[in-house]
Amino acid sequence: MLSKQEFVRVADNIWEIPPTFRDDMRVPARVYADEQLLDAALGDNSVVQLVNTATLPGVVRHAIAMPDIHQGYGFPIGGVVATRLPDGVVSPGGVGYDINCGVRLLASVMTADEIEPYLEDIASSVYANCPSGVGSHGHLRVTNSELDKVLHEGSRWMLAKGYASREDLDRTEECGRVPGADASFVSDHARERGRNQLGTLGAGNHFIEVDKVAEVYDQPTAARLGIFSGNVAVQIHCGSRGLGHQVCEDYVSRFQKAVQDYGIILPDRELVCAPLDSHEGQEYFHAMACAANFAFANRQLLTHMIRHSFEQVLAGKIKDFQLHQVYDVAHNMAKVEEHEVDGRRFRVCVHRKGSTRAFGPGSSVLPEDLRDIGQPVLIPGSMGTASYVLIGTTEAMQQTFGSTCHGAGRLMSRAKARKMVRGTELRDQLRNRGILICAGLLSALAEESPVAYKDVSRVVEVVHKLGIGRKVARLEPVAVIKG
Amino acid sequence: MVSFEEIEHTADWAFRVTGRELGDLLENAARAMQALDGVAPNGEPSATREIEAQGIDRESLLVNWLNEILFLEQTHQLVCERFHIYELNDYRLRARVETRECQESQTHIKAATFHNLKVRETSEGLEAEVVLDV
Numbered sequence: 001m002l003s004k005q006e007f008v009r010v011a012d013n014i015w016e017i018p019p020t021f022r023d024d025m026r027v028p029a030r031v032y033a034d035e036q037l038l039d040a041a042l043g044d045n046s047v048v049q050l051v052n053t054a055t056l057p058g059v060v061r062h063a064i065a066m067p068d069i070h071q072g073y074g075f076p077i078g079g080v081v082a083t084r085l086p087d088g089v090v091s092p093g094g095v096g097y098d099i100n101c102g103v104r105l106l107a108s109v110m111t112a113d114e115i116e117p118y119l120e121d122i123a124s125s126v127y128a129n130c131p132s133g134v135g136s137h138g139h140l141r142v143t144n145s146e147l148d149k150v151l152h153e154g155s156r157w158m159l160a161k162g163y164a165s166r167e168d169l170d171r172t173e174e175c176g177r178v179p180g181a182d183a184s185f186v187s188d189h190a191r192e193r194g195r196n197q198l199g200t201l202g203a204g205n206h207f208i209e210v211d212k213v214a215e216v217y218d219q220p221t222a223a224r225l226g227i228f229s230g231n232v233a234v235q236i237h238c239g240s241r242g243l244g245h246q247v248c249e250d251y252v253s254r255f256q257k258a259v260q261d262y263g264i265i266l267p268d269r270e271l272v273c274a275p276l277d278s279h280e281g282q283e284y285f286h287a288m289a290c291a292a293n294f295a296f297a298n299r300q301l302l303t304h305m306i307r308h309s310f311e312q313v314l315a316g317k318i319k320d321f322q323l324h325q326v327y328d329v330a331h332n333m334a335k336v337e338e339h340e341v342d343g344r345r346f347r348v349c350v351h352r353k354g355s356t357r358a359f360g361p362g363s364s365v366l367p368e369d370l371r372d373i374g375q376p377v378l379i380p381g382s383m384g385t386a387s388y389v390l391i392g393t394t395e396a397m398q399q400t401f402g403s404t405c406h407g408a409g410r411l412m413s414r415a416k417a418r419k420m421v422r423g424t425e426l427r428d429q430l431r432n433r434g435i436l437i438c439a440g441l442l443s444a445l446a447e448e449s450p451v452a453y454k455d456v457s458r459v460v461e462v463v464h465k466l467g468i469g470r471k472v473a474r475l476e477p478v479a480v481i482k483g
Numbered sequence: 484m485v486s487f488e489e490i491e492h493t494a495d496w497a498f499r500v501t502g503r504e505l506g507d508l509l510e511n512a513a514r515a516m517q518a519l520d521g522v523a524p525n526g527e528p529s530a531t532r533e534i535e536a537q538g539i540d541r542e543s544l545l546v547n548w549l550n551e552i553l554f555l556e557q558t559h560q561l562v563c564e565r566f567h568i569y570e571l572n573d574y575r576l577r578a579r580v581e582t583r584e585c586q587e588s589q590t591h592i593k594a595a596t597f598h599n600l601k602v603r604e605t606s607e608g609l610e611a612e613v614v615l616d617v
Contacts, residue, residue: 044493071493073598073614097593097616193558203591204617242557245593245616249550252597256543269542269597410494414617443521444591483591 002047004038007031013462016062017051024055024267032400033067034462040411040454044071046078052267053081057275058088060341060348064400066355067462068409068454072096074270077354077410080403085336085347089264089273090281092251092288094351095334099247099288100295101206101239102173102330103356103378104303105389106323107225110232110314112212112478118313119210119436123479125309126208127438130302131200132483138199140301147195151183154293158300168300170367172328173357176296178335182286186243187250190287194243194294199301203441203483205448206238208306209380211387211475218472221373221391225326227473234323235387235475236302237380239332240295247291251284276336276349285334292333299328326389327376331356331406339401350401358392358404358469377469379460382408382453383445383482384430387475388460395467404469408456417452418443436479445482487515496592496615503608505541509576510566512545512613513552519615520592522562526584529561534578541573541602545611548576549595560585591617 007015013034019025029050031038041047046069053075054063060082069078074093083089115122131138142150149157155176158164169175201208211233216222227233240247255272258280259265264273274280307323314321334351341348359366359375366375375392385408396402412420423442426449430437439445463469486507490497498515502508534551538544555561562585570577598614 046493073495073596073616077494093596189554189558193554204593246554249594252594253538253543253547253550256597257539260539268599270599272597413491413493414496415489415491 001045002042004042013466019054022051025051027054027059028062029054030062031065031069032462032466032468033069034458037067037454037458037462041065041069046071046076049074049076050079052271053079053094055267056081056083056089056091056271056273057264058083060084066405067459068354068405068407070409070411072353074268075351075353078405079353080355080400081351082339082348082401085349086277087275088349090276090284090334090349091271091273091351092248092255092284093270093272094353095248095288096332096353097245097248098239098332099244099291100330101332102295102299102328103380104236104299104328105326105378106234106303106306107227107326108232108323109320110318111230112232114318115232115314118317119479121313122210122309123436123438123481125312126306127481129305129309130208130481132481133203133440136200136202136483137196138301140198141196142198147191148183150198150297151186151290151293152181153177154296155300158297163304164300168303168325171325172296173330176300176328178289178292180286181289181293183290185283185287186247186290190243190246190250193246194241197241197243198298199305200241200298201238201302201483202241203444206483207383208302208481209235209477210479211235211477213473214386214476215474216472218391218470221472224373225376225389225472226324227326227389233475234306235378235380236299236306238299238302240291241298243294244291247287251287255280288334292330296328327378329356329376329378337402348401350403352403354406355403356406357402358390358396359402360392360394360397377404379405379456380407381456382450383448383480384433384435384477385450385456388456388471389473389475390460390463390469391472393467393470396469400468404463405459408453408459410452411454412452414447417447417449421446421449421451435477438480439482441483448482486511489519490612492614495617497612499610499612501608501610505609506568506571508602508609508611509545509548509568512549512611513563513566516549516552516592516595516615517562520556522556522585524562524564524583524585529582529584532561532580532582534580535576537575539574542597542600544574544576545602545613546595546597546600549613553592553594555582556585593617
């Protein structure tokens, strides 16, 4: 583990480990955090993992950690690493096993008070319609050729099948379809693991949450996004399920040999990588794009099922129960983007591992109606705590490759959380605070207890002060649906 | 008794496993992962399954083996009860496993990882620490 003495404080809330710290570092490693969050990061091996990522071939500017940094495997969670193309590397472990894990936010004109009498029925209906748990199967079965189309088309396939609206796609990162997908690079194992999992939530920290917009910090921006104080919103947090996990496994395993072939020396084998322009790098990128599209399609189908649930319960009782999409954004992904480094613009492969894209105003990849305000950024808190809607900024483009934090960040191991917290007590405590919980396994619920996480408000305050994400609104949960 | 102990990890699960020789280590690691995953056999015995895994060394063989077992569990809801590893060297294994249907797992293991993985020789045999992505 490292100590604070190794850091140079380069500005308020920015801490740097210079490349002289270790012979194999190619660039400095930077942690964006206040002093308390830095101390938390120093409590485990996350900063060592960050330093390890500063050794990747082609890495430019800094290896970056967000204030929600915590220990992962290989890359730290909360990491951003950009490599210069064409020969900079892509690392499957730098994206992680849950490729395109991300968050979608739906908003409405209903008030939380209006739906309060029906909340229990809504939560039960969502729980029934959106299967959760590890190996859960969805209601939609796809043939092999349909699965190919999902992998190639993502949300666009859902639109063709009537599970999405054009507006949903416009408000999804990459319009719900990452380019470059080629299903011939996705293994049979991956297909088998994912085939029946479209429209499923999974387990772990994934959830569907019914929220109330508790506070709006930036009225004009919130209004543009259709977010109003007191109204109901819904968050979906999940990813590419077993299909994505298997794609990552397949390529982390294959790249063990590739690093030897390319003479790449790494401090940790989970960081295995290959030049993006190599055939191994390209094949991973094609497969990763498939898994990313699967995840977009999955969140889209869940959206459809959630809308169906609201309709089942509220039709005839509330006039307008529609849920419109605010945005859908990934926080585990590698993307080819153009950024300015040292006064020059060039193409880089940005790995965001537990970090959210946060493009500022003017970015040409944003939908036209958002281009003047920037990209919505969705930051879920830990269970039972607040979540935030931010907006991307010019500062994020300049400092962090258009990236910001992704959540609260874990503080305590799952084993310790299970020992400290009983699932039933936690459920009752949250219930007493007016938060309804629908969960499959109560022991798994205990692992996700808020005591196991950092304070999301503190994390968001740091990125807001740094200007790499500006606060728009705070959401408070009223019902949580989990595996 | 399964020869493993759980290790503290902030976000994921990790365990230290031992074995007299490579076959034992692989079998114990599989049992450790299944124990941490909380899978309990509760259904009918299923057909014997063949597992084949390859790697460039012992570490990658271990990871690929564990991920094959995870695949059986998560795709076919099968827990492995008996292992017969009948072909084994540092680069390849073939095994016959007796399986039984199982309930959904308690935790959510996405994969066995290579994070800081090293199969070490000790005075009693072999030892490895495995981090599982949860």
